[in-house]
Amino acid sequence: MTEPQGTIQLPPQLSTIAPEVDAMYYAIYWISVAFAVAIFVAMGIFLYQYRRQPGRKAKPTGHNTFLEVFWTFTPLLLLLWLFVEGFEGYVKMSVAPEDSVEIRVRGMQWNWEFEHQGGVIDDLNRMKVPVDTPVKLVMSSSDVLHSFFVPGFRVKRDVVPGMYTSLWFEATTPTPFTSETECQSDNDCGSGYHCGQPREIPNGMNADELLMGGAPPEGAPEGTREVRYCSVSVFCTEYCGAPEGITLSAFSEGGYNSNHATMMADLRVLPVEGYDRFLEVGPPPPPECAGAEDVNVCWGQSIYQGSGCIGCHGNDGVRQQPAPNWVGLWGAVRPFTDGSERVADENYIRQSVLQPQSQIVAGYAAVNMPVYRFSDRQLDAVIAYIRSLTPDE
Numbered sequence: 363m364t365e366p367q368g369t370i371q372l373p374p375q376l377s378t379i380a381p382e383v384d385a386m387y388y389a390i391y392w393i394s395v396a397f398a399v400a401i402f403v404a405m406g407i408f409l410y411q412y413r414r415q416p417g418r419k420a421k422p423t424g425h426n427t428f429l430e431v432f433w434t435f436t437p438l439l440l441l442l443w444l445f446v447e448g449f450e451g452y453v454k455m456s457v458a459p460e461d462s463v464e465i466r467v468r469g470m471q472w473n474w475e476f477e478h479q480g481g482v483i484d485d486l487n488r489m490k491v492p493v494d495t496p497v498k499l500v501m502s503s504s505d506v507l508h509s510f511f512v513p514g515f516r517v518k519r520d521v522v523p524g525m526y527t528s529l530w531f532e533a534t535t536p537t538p539f540t541s542e543t544e545c546q547s548d549n550d551c552g553s554g555y556h557c558g559q560p561r562e563i564p565n566g567m568n569a570d571e572l573l574m575g576g577a578p579p580e581g582a583p584e585g586t587r588e589v590r591y592c593s594v595s596v597f598c599t600e601y602c603g604a605p606e607g608i609t610l611s612a613f614s615e616g617g618y619n620s621n622h623a624t625m626m627a628d629l630r631v632l633p634v635e636g637y638d639r640f641l642e643v644g645p646p647p648p649p650e651c652a653g654a655e656d657v658n659v660c661w662g663q664s665i666y667q668g669s670g671c672i673g674c675h676g677n678d679g680v681r682q683q684p685a686p687n688w689v690g691l692w693g694a695v696r697p698f699t700d701g702s703e704r705v706a707d708e709n710y711i712r713q714s715v716l717q718p719q720s721q722i723v724a725g726y727a728a729v730n731m732p733v734y735r736f737s738d739r740q741l742d743a744v745i746a747y748i749r750s751l752t753p754d755e
């Protein structure tokens with residue numbers, strides 16, 4: 363890999379802003395080093411030169427205008443320069459370019475959710491961005507104060523409950539999903555990267571090929587394997603609490619994100635085609651469905667449980683409140699509040715999920731179903747699941 367390398371002090375520069383931020387950092391660093399050395403050396407010399415000696419008496423020296431002007435104005439100029447540079451950098455980092463791709467970021471104890479254009483939401487803590495494209499994040503928190511930090515991009519901003527904050531960056535280096543970027547632990551990835559959550563990949567392929575819509579090569583062994591890839595690290599730098607019963611020394615217990623110390627996300631910088639493809643097809647089915655008899659039915663059930671449909675819709679054929687039960691829905695004639703009717707087919711279910719208020723089932727006007735934004739594949743999965751709940755005649 364020809365990845366940019368980090369230094370002892372800083373992780374690799376993975377965004378357009380990173381070189382400027384680092385230049386500023388090193389300027390301040392070396393100015394501080396130079397002053398520290400000058401001050402300590404002068405102090406040493408004076409200590410020696412003016413040490414107590416027999417027969418020598420201290421006498422006032424008066425003042426030296428040139429010296430005083432010099433040591434007042436030199437630091438003043440330096441500080442002014444640092445202020446101007448710093449302020450320019452701050453403004454630049456605050457104002458996203460007009461043509462930025464926008465991604466919604468939601469922080470919650472202890473996960474990140476990323477909603478890409480068109481409402482494509484990947485699994486929690488997985489984020490994808492296109493390379494060489496300005497990306498603007500619009501961030502909110504549903505509970506406490508979080509802070510979004512990508513060391514490799516040199517960007518960080520608080521994610522505050524009750525308001526939106528934003529941030530932008532342009533990534534410069536794709537993070538490929540190849541065998542070279544497979545990992546077992548964080549040590550296998552350079553600084554600025556960490557070993558991401560496991561992915562289920564068909565044998566004989568890598569996730570790049572999967573993302574680009576490829577198929578496993580002829581003769582590849584059947585089935586899937588679990589792979590982890592080095593991903594750009596996203597951290598929460600706020601102490602956003604730890605769940606009850608979990609101490610910091612045991613933070614890896616109880617799952618990937620068991621407390622704020624591991625409120626980390628896997629960020630993948632994709633080639634533009636890969637990102638477009640991701641938007642088109644959406645996230646892949648959850649790993650637990652890899653071996654399922656019908657992947658879509660399994661995935662639909664996981665959406666039913668994971669996206670909250672279960673809170674309103676029953677799947678037992680009995681519970682009809684606050685929303686219609688899904689058993690027997692497929693193929694049935696649905697009566698609406700406006701007196702019209704329609705057969706529950708693919709298009710009807712699709713519309714019910716994406717625009718629930720466009721046709722209200724008679725008797726259910728009291729509860730508003732939330733609008734969901736799913737990818738086509740996720741919709742297929744929901745449809746397959748609803749369909750599976752109605753036995754064929």
Ligand SMILES: [Cu+2]
Pocket residue numbers: 469472507508509598599600601602622625
């Ligand atoms: Cu947090």
